[in-house]
Amino acid sequence: MLKLKIKKGDKVQVITGGDKGKKGTVIEVNTKALKIKIEGVKIQTHYDKKDGLLKKEGFIDYSNVQLVEKSAKATKEKKTAKKSAAKSK
Numbered sequence: 001m002l003k004l005k006i007k008k009g010d011k012v013q014v015i016t017g018g019d020k021g022k023k024g025t026v027i028e029v030n031t032k033a034l035k036i037k038i039e040g041v042k043i044q045t046h047y048d049k050k051d052g053l054l055k056k057e058g059f060i061d062y063s064n065v066q067l068v069e070k071s072a073k074a075t076k077e078k079k080t081a082k083k084s085a086a087k088s089k
Contacts (some may be wrong), residue, residue, distance in 0.1 A: 004031060009071035014041055016064045023063065023068060027057060035059035 006012060006026060013023045024038040042058040 002031065002034070004029065004034075006062065006065065006067055007037060007071065010038060011069040012036075012038060012065040012073075013068050014038070014060065014064060015066045017060070018042075019060075028059075030059065033059070034062040036062055036065065038065070 005032045007027065008026050008029055010026050011023060012026060014020055019041045022038075022041050023042045026036055027039050028037040030036070037059055039057065042060055043055050044058040046054045046056050048054055
């Protein structure tokens with residue numbers, strides 16, 4: 001299984017396709033299909049019998065986005081892990 005550089009919560013920019021130039025936060029990552037959902041990008045209309053017409057984000061290929069900013073949570077976790085590893089040595 002591949003280790004992806006983009007994780008949930010990261011800020012990315014779309015570099016190709018109809019939504020080129022749009023920026024947003026990653027909502028969901030599908031590692032098997034190499035697809036990601038970005039907040040406010042590739043909005044699709046979905047009909048539900050109960051709720052009627054809904055607008056939802058669709059999946060975009062992983063290769064069509066560029067990482068702009070890592071999520072603060074991920075970088076914070078790495079720093080604390082490095083500090084604890086250094087203390088134990």
